[in-house]
Amino acid sequence: MYLPRAVALERLACTLAAPVICAAPNHSPAGLTTAGIAVLGAAGLGNAVHAARSRTPGSGQRILRSLPFALAAAVDVTALWTPGWGPWNADALAAAGWAVACGALAPFSRTSRGHRSAPAVRPALAAAPSADEPYEEVPVVEEALEPLHPEDGAPLYTRSARELWERAGLPGGTLLVKAIPHPDTEHDLTILLRSREPGRPIGNLTPAAVAAAFVVMEQDVTLAPVEAQPDGRQSGPGWVQAHITPDANRRRTTEPTTEQWWADRISTDRGPIPGSVFVKKVREDRRRVTHYIAQVPDEIGEPRVNLHTLAAALKTKYDDGRLFVTIDADHVLVSLWDTSPLAQEFPATRELLTPDADGRWVTGYLGNGQPARNRVYTDRGAAHGLFVAPSGGGKTQLMALHVAADALFGGVVWLATEAPDEKTAALGEHTDRYGIGALYMLRMLRALNALMEIRGQMLWDDGRLHDWDPKAPGCPYRMLSAYLDEFLSAARHGTYGEEVMDLAETVSVKGRKYGIGIKVAGQSIYVQDGFTQLLCENLRENCIPVILKVAAKKVGDMFRALGIAEDHIPAPLPRSFSPEERGRIERVMAGEPEPPADSNTGGAGWIVEGKQPDVLRTLYMNFKTGIDHYFPDLVTSLTDHEIGELERRELWFDWTEPPRPGEFPT
Structure with missing residues (x-):
């Protein structure tokens, strides 16, 4: 016969405790052992009385578990009052009887809890029929058990789910309260579970147990706590809901x-x-x-x-x-x-190039599709400009957009370049002054430096002097933008380079408040290439720089020179924005050459208005079809007063002339 381990251990404990119970009151009536037995007996008696009065499920087992302690105290107290070991060794006999009684009760006090046994089907006992007697089928008598779910009017879907749950042996000691099918699925459902024993938490329910009951994969089961509902439904650790979603998981993987x-x-x-x-x-x-x-x-x-x-x-x-x-x-x-939006061509229009009331106009489009805007002035005065691009990177195109915007704003535009080309010459036709070479650029900067002094003495309509403000009425002069193309080449000129850099620095510091902005264009802004830190900082603070098609290895250094934080330095742009043609393996196998790469990155780069550069593609101005329609009909010039003052200082003449006597004293 199978004997549970707990019962065997309890019987062994009673056998070992019996000698202690009878010996303690005889050898040490006032000892701790005697007192401890009395305390345990009192606790056991109190627990048994409480269990008998509560009448809750499991009270009988509580009484059986408390009796050994109460009886041990009774034997101990009896041994205290008998002289010696009592007549006929009554103390020892009482202790031995206690041990036998406790051992007999042990199997009943250890009955399994939390699992309802399957309905017992027991045939009625009957004598075996003899060979002469006809065979009679013995009637089967089913033991009546309390139903797991009293008639609660559950729908067929819930009752079917309960059958699967009960067939699995009520996993985790839980009862299935409700099953809710998910819409538009064949097998998905949510089941609401509660502990079979009221007042006890659900502690050993696993997704694997639920998956086994409903014949799905473990990853298709999710256990979730149950929250209190307005309809009064209970919640807490005694309740749990399981989401069984094989269809949803399969669809989540495939669609x-x-x-x-x-x-x-x-x-x-x-x-x-x-x-x-x-x-x-x-x-x-x-x-x-x-x-x-x-x-x-x-x-x-x-x-x-x-x-x-x-x-x-x-x-x-x-x-x-x-x-x-x-x-x-x-x-x-x-x-x-x-x-790629950077592979597209965005035609320039006069509408896009015309500055708005705040002096902003569209330079191109960002990678996210937003218009990228630059400006002709800032809240500090006239805006400077900084354009960096290698040869063929779209620098002249970008400069043309800015020249058109300044002209459409009504400003005076001067242009000096160190390396003339077809586009620059066409652009010069729409400026007030255009020339080539380091000498021309130096004379332009000398005139700009003098104009700051001249404009600083010109009275406004109210008879007072003011810093230039495009929105203030009564200004006696117009905004002036001076473009210095291939500036570093002129700044490194053996004869004029030092003065070119010094004057450019001066204008970058003071020019803005006299309505004078310089727009520097080149292939580098590195200090080691001759670009001073002061000029770079002044331009950066008073303009929105545009960097086009920088070589990959120069991107980091270029943006560090502009003061961009390391976290915001962008990755290099690709060599081409056109998708690669498929079929390379076939071409390799056939020995055919690769198609030429479409180098369409001209005009692509970054615009730096905030702390982080944004990728853009600048507008495209078609020089082949003519650029006259981008510009106003009339070219704006300086006022007569300004020209007269420059002539008086011998700074207004044909700047393409060779050096004049005394113009550059040794």
Whole structure:
């Protein structure tokens, strides 16, 4: 016969305790052992009385477990009052009887709790029939048990789920209260479970047990706490709900929603944007771009974006110019273009180039599709300019856009270049003064320096002197923009270079408040190349720099020179924004050459208005078809007073002349 281990241990404990119970009062009536037996007996008696009066499930077992302690105290007290060991060793006999009685009660006090046995089907006992007697089928008598679910009017779906649950043996000692099917699925449901024993928590229920009961995979089961409901439904550790979703998980793997895809691929701990929560997806068919908007909770901090893994998740390449990310506080905008916006051509128009009331005009378009704007003036005065690009990078195109904007604003435009070309010459036709060479640039800077003094003495309509303000009435002069193309070449000139740099620094510091801005264009802004730190800082603070098509190895140093923080230095632009032609393997196998790369990155680069550079593609001005329609009909010039003062100082003449006698004293 199988004997539970707990019963065997309890009987052994009673056998070992019996000698102590009878010996303690005889050898040490006032000892701690005797007192301890009395205390345990009193506790056992009190527990038995409380169990008998409570009449709750399990009270009988509590009484049986308390009796050994109460009887031990009774034997101990009896031994105290008998002389010696009592007549016929009554103390020892009483202790032995106690041990036998406790051993007999042990199996009943250890009856299994928390599992209802299956309905017992016991045939009635009957004598075996003899060979002469006809066989009679013995009637089966079913033992009546309390039903697990009193008639609660549960629907058929819930009753069917209960059958599966009970067939599995009530996992975790729970009862299935309700089963709720999920809409538009065949097998998904949510089950509401409660502890079979009221007042006890559910502690050993696992997803694997639920999955086994409903014949699904463990990963298709999610356990969740139950919250209190307005209808009075209970909650807490005695309740739990299980979401069983094999269909949803299968669909999430094969055809996930955008929100599910974002949660599984983007917002994971090692994903491109950890901790982000998907907000919405917006498709713009007109511009052929898809926007994904997400939010990062405050407790995570500033959004962190890994562009390489994000590009992989979006099935694109990091450097193909189709993917752009914009961070706005705790929100993240991911823009994925069908084709790179940087590969597109944005024609310039007079409307885009005309400054608005705040002096802003459209230079091009950012990678996210927003207009990129520059300005002809700032709140500090006339705006300077800084254009950096290698040969063929679109510098002349960019300079032409700025010249047109200044002219459309009504400003005076001067242009000096160290390296003339066809486009620069065409642009010079729409300026007040245009010339070539370091000498011409020096004479222009000398005139600018003198104009600051002249304008500082010109009275406004109210009879007073003021710093230049485009919105203030009564200004006696016009804004002047001086363009210095290939500036570093002139600044390194053996004869004129030092004065060119000194005068440029002076104008960059003071010119803005006299309505004079200088626009410096070149291939470098490095100090080691001759560009002074003072000039770079003055231009940076009073302009919106534009950097075009910088070589990959120079990107970091270029933006550090502009004061851009290390965290905001952008990655280099690709050599081409056109998608690679497929079929390279076939061409290799056939021995065919690769098609030529389309170098279409001219005019692509960065505009630096804030602390972080933004990728842009500048507007395109078609010089081949003519540029007259971009400019006003009349070219604006200096006032007669300004020209007269410059002539008096011998600074207003044909600046293309050779050096005049005494112009450059040795």
